[in-house]
Amino acid sequence: MKALSVRNVSYRFGAKVALDDVSFDLEVGRFAALLGPNGAGKSTLFALLTRLLVTRQGQIFVAGFDVRAAPRAALARIGVVFQQSTLDLDMTVARNLSYFAALQGLSGAAAQASIDAALDRLDMRERAGETVRALNGGHRRRMEIARALVHGPEVLLLDEPTVGLDTASRRAITAHVHDLAEDGLTVLWATHLVDEIRPTDDVVVLHKGRVLTHQPAAEIACSGDLGDAFIAMTGEGGRQ
Numbered sequence: 001m002k003a004l005s006v007r008n009v010s011y012r013f014g015a016k017v018a019l020d021d022v023s024f025d026l027e028v029g030r031f032a033a034l035l036g037p038n039g040a041g042k043s044t045l046f047a048l049l050t051r052l053l054v055t056r057q058g059q060i061f062v063a064g065f066d067v068r069a070a071p072r073a074a075l076a077r078i079g080v081v082f083q084q085s086t087l088d089l090d091m092t093v094a095r096n097l098s099y100f101a102a103l104q105g106l107s108g109a110a111a112q113a114s115i116d117a118a119l120d121r122l123d124m125r126e127r128a129g130e131t132v133r134a135l136n137g138g139h140r141r142r143m144e145i146a147r148a149l150v151h152g153p154e155v156l157l158l159d160e161p162t163v164g165l166d167t168a169s170r171r172a173i174t175a176h177v178h179d180l181a182e183d184g185l186t187v188l189w190a191t192h193l194v195d196e197i198r199p200t201d202d203v204v205v206l207h208k209g210r211v212l213t214h215q216p217a218a219e220i221a222c223s224g225d226l227g228d229a230f231i232a233m234t235g236e237g238g239r240q
């Protein structure tokens with residue numbers, strides 16, 4: 001069974017086609033970059049994966065569950081880090097996570113164990129008592145990733161999670177999420193930055209709503225530079 005399966009998905013906003021017959025599968029435990037320039041359709045695809053928008057054409061399966069026919073089962077297996085932060089700045093890290101855990105139906109000792117484990121995975125346990133406002137941008141992002149793990153998802157979706165961060169924070173977050181994939185989580189990481197992608201990662205190149213290719217990064221780069229290959233394919237840049 002595939003961790004994520006997107007089949008012939010199209011979506012339009014009025015006359016504007018945002019996604020055009022998009023299909024790809026992700027194997028369990030893969031780190032996949034959804035690489036595309038601005039306007040490629042990455043956020044639209046994320047909105048369909050998380051049911052912020054409803055798929056009208058095509059099908060999406062998460063761990064075998066159809067997002068439209070079995071939304072609860074599918075969404076329970078997804079963790080999401082959206083482009084815009086949704087943290088409560090005046091609550092502590094721990095309180096933000098326990099609030100989210102409660103929304104997921106977790107409480108008491110089980111919730112605490114999940115929260116502690118998620119914070120440990122992102123090296124954020126010692127920050128649990130701090131208010132979010134006191135954290136820098138990189139730590140806030142790590143906390144959002146920890147929050148997305150609290151309910152034990154099988155697939156983690158991140159929509160340009162390093163936007164606005166300095167180089168050190170970008171590297172740390174990229175490394176943390178690659179580690180999560182090595183531990184068996186399936187990751188879909190939307191980005192337009194090729195330096196966040198490792199040679200062994202899957203890359204789904206999205207351009208103007210269409211999938212141009214889906215291969216390991218090393219094969220797309222073809223013994224050259226992934227950024228050059230991306231520019232050659234799309235005519236657009238892939239560096240910060």
Ligand SMILES: Nc1ncnc2c1ncn2[C@@H]1O[C@H](COP(=O)(O)OP(=O)(O)OP(=O)(O)O)[C@@H](O)[C@H]1O
Pocket residue numbers: 013016017018036037038039040041042043044045
């Ligand atoms: N609500 C909307 N109404 C009309 N057009 C939209 C809407 N949202 C997105 N679009 C258009 O759909 C296309 C895909 O947009 P989308 O935001 O999914 O791309 P993206 O790859 O996430 O880009 P970015 O990196 O800038 O977030 C773009 O042409 C965009 O202008």
